[in-house]
Amino acid sequence: MQGDLGLVLNPIGIVHSSMKDVEDPPLPDRPAEVEIYAQYQPALLRIEENSHLWLLLWFHKSNRQVLVGAPRRLNPDLPDYGVFSLRSPNRPNPIALYLVELVSRQGNILKVRGIDAIDQTPVLDIKPYYEQDIVFSPRTSYIRAADRTVRHNIMLKVALRHHQEPCRDANLAVRMALAAEEYMGNLNQPELNITVYGSRCLGDTLQGLTRARLANPARFTFRESSQLSRSIWERPGCNLMITARDIEPVGDWHDPDDEDLFSIELSQT
Numbered sequence: 001m002q003g004d005l006g007l008v009l010n011p012i013g014i015v016h017s018s019m020k021d022v023e024d025p026p027l028p029d030r031p032a033e034v035e036i037y038a039q040y041q042p043a044l045l046r047i048e049e050n051s052h053l054w055l056l057l058w059f060h061k062s063n064r065q066v067l068v069g070a071p072r073r074l075n076p077d078l079p080d081y082g083v084f085s086l087r088s089p090n091r092p093n094p095i096a097l098y099l100v101e102l103v104s105r106q107g108n109i110l111k112v113r114g115i116d117a118i119d120q121t122p123v124l125d126i127k128p129y130y131e132q133d134i135v136f137s138p139r140t141s142y143i144r145a146a147d148r149t150v151r152h153n154i155m156l157k158v159a160l161r162h163h164q165e166p167c168r169d170a171n172l173a174v175r176m177a178l179a180a181e182e183y184m185g186n187l188n189q190p191e192l193n194i195t196v197y198g199s200r201c202l203g204d205t206l207q208g209l210t211r212a213r214l215a216n217p218a219r220f221t222f223r224e225s226s227q228l229s230r231s232i233w234e235r236p237g238c239n240l241m242i243t244a245r246d247i248e249p250v251g252d253w254h255d256p257d258d259e260d261l262f263s264i265e266l267s268q269t
């Protein structure tokens with residue numbers, strides 16, 4: 001031990017979730033309940049003025065000896081990362097950090113959306129999410145899921161965080177981005193420029209998915225059009241044009257093949 005730091009953590013509450021075991025498939029879209037213990041309830045004063053919160057939990061079932069690993073369930077081909085470069089639950093101090101949507105508050109019960117913690121997980125702390133917490137275009141490790149459905153769901157989550165409605169063109173944007181990633185790789189790479197022709201919903205969602213800014217560097221161009229839904233993806237040596245066909249998927253946006261939704265033209269430059 002390195003001296004007496006008075007380091008004592010008392011849980012302030014507990015998670016109630018339908019996930020009972022760490023092996024259960026995560027259901028992050030289903031609201032979970034966070035019960036705050038009665039003696040801490042005064043600390044919730046005015047919390048409902050916030051739509052989003054940072055939630056710090058204690059992953060009591062974690063392996064605290066692990067320092068290096070990879071999310072191999074996501075992709076068996078990933079290289080190793082240090083656990084401080086990952087969101088792995090296994091780490092020396094298994095503190096979990098979640099950005100959650102506060103759905104409602106009733107007394108000492110917070111209904112939140114966005115956690116995949118199991119039932120009875122201890123809660124360490126809650127803080128409001130502030131607008132100055134946003135970094136619009138961070139540089140991050142490119143951890144690509146092997147499974148296309150998983151990639152689709154992750155992109156949809158990013159799209160909805162940004163665009164905030166699951167409209168038709170937000171779904172179309174996710175499918176365009178998913179198709180573009182097959183050819184271009186990481187859509188946040190600094191040398192990838194994106195031009196979008198189409199609705200504001202299409203442009204807004206593609207900007208959110210690619211984190212491409214209008215300037216510094218200028219990676220994003222938008223041309224509003226009611227006739228056309230097209231995205232052009234350019235990086236040195238390569239040019240990809242994805243144009244939506246005039247069809248409407250029946251049912252789920254996961255179902256149609258790229259070729260049914262789009263005409264895709266790849267050219268070397």
Ligand SMILES: [Zn+2]
Nearest residue numbers: 165167170201
């Ligand atoms: Zn929209």
